[in-house]
Amino acid sequence: MNVLFLxxxxxxxxxxxxxxxxxxxxxxxCKEHTVHLACPVGDEEEEGFAGYVRRLVxxxxxxxxxxxxxxxxxxxxxxxxxxxxxxxxFYSKQLxxxxxxxxxxxxxxxxxxxxxxxxxxxxxxxxxxxxPRPRLIMDLIDVDSSKWQQYATQANWLMKLVYRYExxxxxxxxxxxxxxxxxxxxxxxxxxxxxxxxxxxxxAMTNGVDAEYFSPDPSVDENLTNRSIVFTxxxxxxxxIDAVAWFVAKVFPNIRKHRPxxxxxxxxxxxxxxxxxxxxxxxxEVTGFVDDVRGYVSQASVVVAPLxxxxxxxxxxxxxxxxGKVVVASPxxxxxxxxxxxxxxxxxxxxxxxxxxxxxLFNSPDSRATMGQSARLCVLENHSWVAAxxxxxxxxxxxxxxxx
Numbered sequence: 001m002n003v004l005f006l007x008x009x010x011x012x013x014x015x016x017x018x019x020x021x022x023x024x025x026x027x028x029x030c031k032e033h034t035v036h037l038a039c040p041v042g043d044e045e046e047e048g049f050a051g052y053v054r055r056l057v058x059x060x061x062x063x064x065x066x067x068x069x070x071x072x073x074x075x076x077x078x079x080x081x082x083x084x085x086x087x088x089x090f091y092s093k094q095l096x097x098x099x100x101x102x103x104x105x106x107x108x109x110x111x112x113x114x115x116x117x118x119x120x121x122x123x124x125x126x127x128x129x130x131x132p133r134p135r136l137i138m139d140l141i142d143v144d145s146s147k148w149q150q151y152a153t154q155a156n157w158l159m160k161l162v163y164r165y166e167x168x169x170x171x172x173x174x175x176x177x178x179x180x181x182x183x184x185x186x187x188x189x190x191x192x193x194x195x196x197x198x199x200x201x202x203x204a205m206t207n208g209v210d211a212e213y214f215s216p217d218p219s220v221d222e223n224l225t226n227r228s229i230v231f232t233x234x235x236x237x238x239x240x241i242d243a244v245a246w247f248v249a250k251v252f253p254n255i256r257k258h259r260p261x262x263x264x265x266x267x268x269x270x271x272x273x274x275x276x277x278x279x280x281x282x283x284x285e286v287t288g289f290v291d292d293v294r295g296y297v298s299q300a301s302v303v304v305a306p307l308x309x310x311x312x313x314x315x316x317x318x319x320x321x322x323x324g325k326v327v328v329a330s331p332x333x334x335x336x337x338x339x340x341x342x343x344x345x346x347x348x349x350x351x352x353x354x355x356x357x358x359x360x361l362f363n364s365p366d367s368r369a370t371m372g373q374s375a376r377l378c379v380l381e382n383h384s385w386v387a388a389x390x391x392x393x394x395x396x397x398x399x400x401x402x403x404x
Contacts, residue, residue, distance in 0.1 A: 001033045001396065002059070002106050004134070006099070006121055007114040008090050010039055010063065012049045016234050017315045018141060021207055022114050025139070028389045029112070030057055033396065036106060038062040038099050038121075040090045060102060064095035083120075084169040085162070086144075090117045096124060103127035103134065110135040110396055116144055116170065119177050136181040137395055139205070142311035143186065143194035145171035150309045151238070171196055178202065183395045187312035188336025205392060206336060207313040208385035209322045216324035216376065217298035227262040227362055229255075230300035232293045232316045235271035235286075239309040243330075247306045248278050250351040251358075256283055258359050267296045297323050301368065302361050305329035306354060313337060318383050321345065321375035326368050328357050338382035344375045 011022035029035050036059030041047050043065075050063045066074075066089065074088030102108060104127050111134050113119055122128065122136060145167050152163035178184060178199045185205040192198050231247070233240040244266050255262050262283055266275065269289040279286040290296065297303060303320035310332040317337060320327050321344065328346045341347040348354040361368050381387075 001109045003029055003033045003035045003396065004099070004102055004106075004108045004111045005029065005035055005037045005114070006111065006118045007037070007039045008118050010041060010046050010049045010053060011114075012052045017207075017312075018115065020315055021139075021141065024208060024210075024385045025112070025114065025389065025392060026053070026056065028385070028392060029396065034058045036060045036102055036108070038095055038102065039118075040064055040066045040092050040095055042066065059106065062095060062098040062102070064092040064098065066090065066092050078169075082169060082172075084117065084173060085166055086170070087117050087120050087173075090115075091120055096121055100125055100127040104130070108134045110137060112137045112139070112392075112396075113181075114139050114141070116140050116173055116177065119173060119180070122180065123176070135183075135396075137183045137185070137392075138177050138181045139185040140174065140177070141185075141187055143174065143191050144311070145174055145196075146194045147309070147311045154242070154309070185391065190335050191312060203391050203395075204336075206338065206383060206388045207315060207318060208383050208388035209315065209318040209379055211322045211376070211380055211384060214294065214319045214322040216372070217294070220298050226299065226301060227259050228300050229262065229264045229302050229304055229358060230267060230296050230320075231264070231304050231306075232267045232297065232319070235266065235268040235275045235288075239307050240268065241272060241275055242309060243305070243307045244275060244278060246308060247304065247354070248281055248284055251306070251354045252281070252283065254351075254355045255358055259362055262362070265296060265300075267293050293319075294323065297325060300325055302358050303327045304354070304358070305333035306348070307333040310335060317345070318379055322379045322383075324372035324376045326361055326371045326375065328354060328361070339375075339378045343371070344378040345371075 007022045011019055011026050014020040014023035035057045037057055041063045047063055054061045071089050074091050075085050078085050078088045099121050148163045148167035152160045155163055184202045186192050187207055189204045192202055231244055252264050265285045267287045267290055271286050271288055276286055278284050297320055303325045305314055305317050307330050313336040314333045317327050317329055317333055328348050331347050331349055334347055346357050348357055
């Protein structure tokens with residue numbers, strides 16, 4: 001089968017949430033199909049990563065730069081047509097021509113869009129009137145309209161207007177997608193409930209984790225006494241910024257009162273000025289970019305995910321669980337994860353619970369070890385990529401579905 005994959009960014013390196021999911025979807029599709037790929041790129045570095053993707057796929061690969069000037073023009077046009085502003089960051093007329101050409105020249109059997117902003121290439125295509133029409137598959141990942149609605153509740157008056165506009169515009173697109181596409185994926189059943197009037201074509205396709213790569217480090221002493229709390233994530237992403245700022249302000253000072261040797265280590269690339277300033281708080285460390293987060297996670301006594309705004313499944317939680325670590329997380333950060341609170345992870349609804357549970361875990365290495373082992377088994381059973389992508393294989397048609 002000829003498959004055209006349309007991710008909104010180059011799916012390499014697989015170092016952050018959406019890119020990890022897109023990368024593993026690409027690998028899965030390449031096992032049985034001829035895959036072509038077309039996507040916008042933001043800079044030269046991303047164009048360079050496309051070279052790796054070209055070595056992965058058997059089909060053609062097209063990337064087109066979306067300049068700042070073009071983005072600005074696109075955004076103005078979006079306002080004029082009441083379309084999502086974010087669509088403007090990912091649209092290229094030249095890429096549209098590339099896609100339309102591929103649809104005709106390669107006799108594409110299925111188009112797989114990754115992220116709602118890529119639906120515009122299908123909606124605007126002049127090459128989808130052919131019969132039989134390719135099967136159209138959309139991975140929305142999360143319900144972005146709900147994300148913008150959440151942002152609006154915490155924004156100043158100006159950004160509140162922007163976020164409310166985006167919420168309404170994206171919501172309209174999400175509804176239209178369900179009338180145009182043949183199958184739509186979201187990361188969880190909980191996300192499906194966030195959609196306005198979901199239709200039967202909407203399916204849950206959970207996230208996975210590479211449990212061989214993210215595995216317990218046998219050299220680490222299970223009785224760690226370093227009292228380290230670790231958070232991982234891209235530190236220019238607003239929900240991550242909000243999470244660590246809230247934790248440092250509301251939770252960490254009280255932990256330090258009980259455990260003066262406690263440390264909070266914020267691991268992730270591109271920390272903003274607000275995040276870097278958190279390192280001025282005694283016991284807080286901001287690493288910036290690291291080649292491999294596993295070294296920090298493996299040495300952690302506890303991994304936290306105190307997100308107050310979260311969409312879909314948090315890879316940071318799955319990765320820590322796969323490494324046999326206890327994760328203390330907000331209910332929002334645990335959405336969609338198949339497991340039991342108190343057995344596979346700890347759900348903390350407020351600052352007091354975070355504080356209580358982390359101090360308890362500091363004092364109980366046996367509890368950490370037991371829950372860490374249960375957490376890894378939970379990931380192996382429910383969140384391997386083979387299990388997670390079964391829905392994709394079924395939708396495309398696969399010779400190996402039953403064996404998965």
